[in-house]
């Protein structure tokens with residue numbers, strides 16, 4: 371049985387709500403936003419309240435919140451209101467320290483490109499420059515800004531329509547798309563924690579294509595209530611589109627490994643051993659063979 375702490379945000383102060391939300395909604399991608407004001411002063415700041423929300427039209431949204439300290443608005447928001455153009459640069463591990471430096475609250479006139487030592491490259495369709503070191507940058511037009519309040523912590527959603535995409539060629543895969551294995555992307559979690567998407571930390575979930583998974587509810591009770599199988603194991607089995615045919619299940623009687631398991635112990639221990647074997651086969655990514663073994667165990 372899981373135990374929970376249940377919180378009502380209306381009874382917490384803003385800092386507590388901030389902590390809970392940012393620890394749970396993670397890891398978040400980082401938008402390194404370059405903006406400019408009417409006086410031509412450039413600003414570069416990171417924002418992890420950020421994501422892609424539409425690809426037609428291509429739309430990214432980030433949110434500079436009002437400062438918790440005094441409810442004042444951030445330069446990036448003020449700039450986007452004055453000159454509705456932004457370049458959103460992607461952050462990988464190679465520029466994470468310079469990104470952190472750019473988040474320091476420098477006065478309005480200070481150009482964070484200079485402070486961080488990052489290279490400004492003239493954009494083609496908008497005024498703010500892009501970050502030369504970023505693996506990818508998006509020149510955007512600000513379509514609208516939706517303020518969510520006027521207190522410290524209130525967000526301001528900046529809707530950015532992508533006009534132009536720049537990608538460093540060395541991060542492209544042979545098909546011409548950004549390669550997650552070479553990008554070395556960074557995301558923000560709760561407190562001061564970050565995550566680095568190194569090749570070892572990446573994993574892939576098999577796409578079942580058009581085939582609809584039959585669902586965990588279609589598995590017999592002895593499998594669903596297994597003492598061995600985890601939720602992930604059941605989820606993997608439920609992604610199969612159908613049960614194995616009876617002939618294939620019966621054929622397992624001929625397997626030496628299965629015969630050996632079935633020679634010793636009572637029914638419960640035979641089933642446990644067969645479930646463990648099925649779990650190993652699931653780890654080797656053969657869910658249909660695992661299900662055959664589990665169905666065989668069910669029919670013992």
Ligand SMILES: Cc1cc2nc3c(=O)[nH]c(=O)nc-3n(C[C@H](O)[C@H](O)[C@H](O)COP(=O)(O)O)c2cc1C
Nearest residue numbers: 415416417418419433434435444445446473474475
């Ligand atoms: C990784 C990272 C993510 C951040 N995300 C946000 C965010 O989503 N919203 C926000 O208001 N501030 C965020 N900040 C803080 C701003 O970057 C910081 O307040 C910055 O000084 C704002 O600059 P500006 O006033 O020049 O716009 C983040 C800081 C870091 C280091």
